[in-house]
Amino acid sequence: MKIIADANIPFVAECFSSIGEVITVGGREITPGVVGDADVLLVRSITQVNADLLSGSKVRFVATATIGFDHVDIDFLKRNHIGFTSAPGSNANSAAEYVVAGLLEASQKCDINLEGKSIGIIGVGNVGNRVAKKCAALGMRIYLNDPPLQRQTGEAKYLPLQELYDCDFITFHTPLTFESIDKTYHLADERFFKSLNKRCVFVNASRGGVVDSEALKTVIRPGRLKAVVLDVWENEPNIDMELLEMVDIGTPHIAGYSLDGKISGMIMIYKAACEYFGLSPKYGIEDFLPEPVVRQLRIEPSIDNEQAVLLEAVRKIYDIREDDNRLRQVSEKPVEKRGGYFDGLRKNYPIRREFQNTKVFVENGNGALAKKLKGIGFKTSEK
Numbered sequence: 001m002k003i004i005a006d007a008n009i010p011f012v013a014e015c016f017s018s019i020g021e022v023i024t025v026g027g028r029e030i031t032p033g034v035v036g037d038a039d040v041l042l043v044r045s046i047t048q049v050n051a052d053l054l055s056g057s058k059v060r061f062v063a064t065a066t067i068g069f070d071h072v073d074i075d076f077l078k079r080n081h082i083g084f085t086s087a088p089g090s091n092a093n094s095a096a097e098y099v100v101a102g103l104l105e106a107s108q109k110c111d112i113n114l115e116g117k118s119i120g121i122i123g124v125g126n127v128g129n130r131v132a133k134k135c136a137a138l139g140m141r142i143y144l145n146d147p148p149l150q151r152q153t154g155e156a157k158y159l160p161l162q163e164l165y166d167c168d169f170i171t172f173h174t175p176l177t178f179e180s181i182d183k184t185y186h187l188a189d190e191r192f193f194k195s196l197n198k199r200c201v202f203v204n205a206s207r208g209g210v211v212d213s214e215a216l217k218t219v220i221r222p223g224r225l226k227a228v229v230l231d232v233w234e235n236e237p238n239i240d241m242e243l244l245e246m247v248d249i250g251t252p253h254i255a256g257y258s259l260d261g262k263i264s265g266m267i268m269i270y271k272a273a274c275e276y277f278g279l280s281p282k283y284g285i286e287d288f289l290p291e292p293v294v295r296q297l298r299i300e301p302s303i304d305n306e307q308a309v310l311l312e313a314v315r316k317i318y319d320i321r322e323d324d325n326r327l328r329q330v331s332e333k334p335v336e337k338r339g340g341y342f343d344g345l346r347k348n349y350p351i352r353r354e355f356q357n358t359k360v361f362v363e364n365g366n367g368a369l370a371k372k373l374k375g376i377g378f379k380t381s382e383k
Contacts, residue, residue, distance in 0.1 A: 001277070004035050005042035008347050009065045010262045011288045012042060015270050018282040028343065035059055040273060043071075045253075046236075046343075051076050061276050063269035067091060067126055067256070070176045070207065085272035089126040091261030093377065095205055096130035097355055098255035099171055100376050101320040102229040103135070104311040106201050106248055110227050112168075114307060115139035120164030122187075123174035123206060124149055127256075131171060137375020138310075143167055147182055165195045169203065176207035190215040199226040205255040208232040213240050220246045231255040237342035241331060251323040252345040258318075260354045263288045292357035297378075301366035310372060313360060318352055 001020030005012045006027045013022040025034055027046040032053055035041055041062045043049060049062055050073035061083040064072055069086045077084045107114055119135050121128045124146040132142050143164050150158035164170065174184045188204070188211040196202070202225050204211050213234045219225055228247040233239040236253060244250045267285045274281040297316055299309055315321075326345055333341045355377035362370045362380060370380045 001039045002037060003040040003042065004030060004038040006030065006044045006047060006065075008044055009042060009266050010259065012065075012266055015266060015283050015288070016040075016042070016273070019274060019277065019279050026343075026347070032057065042269060045071050047071065049073060049077075054080070054082070061273055063087075063273060065090070065262070065265035065269050067265075068175050068207070083276045085269055085276075087265035087268040090265035090268055091256030091258065092126035092130050093354055093356070094258035094261035094352075095127045095173070095255040096134055097258070097314075097318060097377060098205055098231065098251075098320070099131050099203060100134050100138070101314050101318050102203055102205075102231075102249055103138075103169065103201070104307070104314055105320055106203075106227040106229055107307065108311055109248060110201070112201070112226070116141065117168040118143060118166070119169040119171065120145065120167035122146075122161070122164065122170065122172050123184075124158070125173065125175075127205075128171075128173035131173060134376045137372055139372070140169075161192075162195070166197050167200065168197065169201045170196065171203035172206045172210050174206050174210055176209045184210050186210070186212040186215075188212060188216070190218060193219040193224070196225070198224050201225070201227045201229070203229040205229075205231040208234040208236055208239075208253075213243050217243055217246060237339035239330075239338075239342060241338075244328065244330070249320060249324050250327050251320065252327045252342050254323060254346060254349055257346070257349050258352045258354045260289065260357070290351075292353045293351075294353075294358050296359050296361065298361045298363065299369075300363050301369050306369055306372075309369060310376070313373060313378065314355070314376075317355055317358055 003016050003020045003022045005022055005024050007024035008027055013024055016022045027044055030047045036057050039058060039060050041059050043064050045066045048071050059082060062077060063085045065087050067088050067090060118141040120143045121132050122145045124144050136142055144158050145161050145164050146158050177183050178185045193215050229249040230247050231251045232253050263285055271281050294316055297313060299313055301309060330338050330341050359379040359381060360373050374380045
């Protein structure tokens with residue numbers, strides 16, 4: 001069995017070699033010629049899987065090691081009897097931790113106390129649901145918007161979009177869709193931004209096309225937003241350099257890039273492939289996850305600034321400022337090399353572990369702080 005895999009899926013060759021011959025290729029280098037005689041195709045989000053790529057190929061099974069699959073033409077796969085799987089939820093915790101890091105950094109920069117502040121979460125799937133729980137643990141008031149879920153469940157907690165406009169924070173966690181009443185392409189348009197609370201902090205870690213970049217720049221220029229955190233961009237990898245200069249935190253589409261999330265996604269599609277071909281899986285996630293670098297943290301609570309202590313604990317595990325700094329260096333590259341630099345940041349992303357791998361010892365028995373640390377994902381112990 002011949003397997004073509006995105007080289008950015010960690011340990012993919014080591015794992016999938018138990019069921020076939022694995023050839024790793026850069027995600028943007030997966031072409032019809034590359035996949036023509038392959039049986040299995042394994043991708044991440046940058047490879048467009050459709051008729052242009054697969055017509056005439058031998059591919060029998062496609063998997064994306066991501067939670068989203070808007071880059072895959074599912075109808076084409078069904079019509080051609082090609083098996084498919086994704087990795088729902090695999091990197092949801094990673095993306096939610098990214099949002100926590102972004103909120104804490106933006107709040108520190110803008111001197112905002114998160115306790116009691118309102119946050120509107122647009123899209124309440126695997127990621128949005130985790131963001132809601134972590135933000136609630138930080139003492140924030142939660143407002144949810146998800147029209148498909150509202151129709152499905154009838155629950156009153158899912159509010160119309162306009163009821164989120166007055167929130168102190170807004171964060172997007174939707175897929176990118178172009179049709180139907182629930183289309184999300186440019187959902188955050190000029191009208192949306194001009195309807196927001198004038199001192200709102202805006203976060204997008206979903207898909208770049210959900211936001212109209214020009215509309216966003218129009219409200220940033222006069223200072224109508226308190227701060228902006230962007231992980232995703234229109235026209236990746238050739239992102240809007242002016243917009244990058246304007247945002248407070250900008251990162252190269254890596255919110256879900258914790259090693260835990262990547263390996264979890266890889267194992268999910270590995271087991272699905274084994275099941276599809278009637279094979280027994282040889283490996284599990286424990287075969288690839290290394291010991292965390294930071295297994296324990298000891299912190300001294302601050303009576304005056306509990307939020308600063310939370311930020312410092314988060315920075316010890318994931319310092320979002322480093323991703324922001326690396327992305328901003330793209331401006332130093334020649335124009336024709338900027339797209340490659342953006343992709344390189346993702347391909348060569350440093351190891352990042354999730355909060356759950358670290359136990360925090362809270363000195364002097366500060367139960368409230370320990371509860372918040374546990375709520376955003378850390379293991380805790382009070383002394």
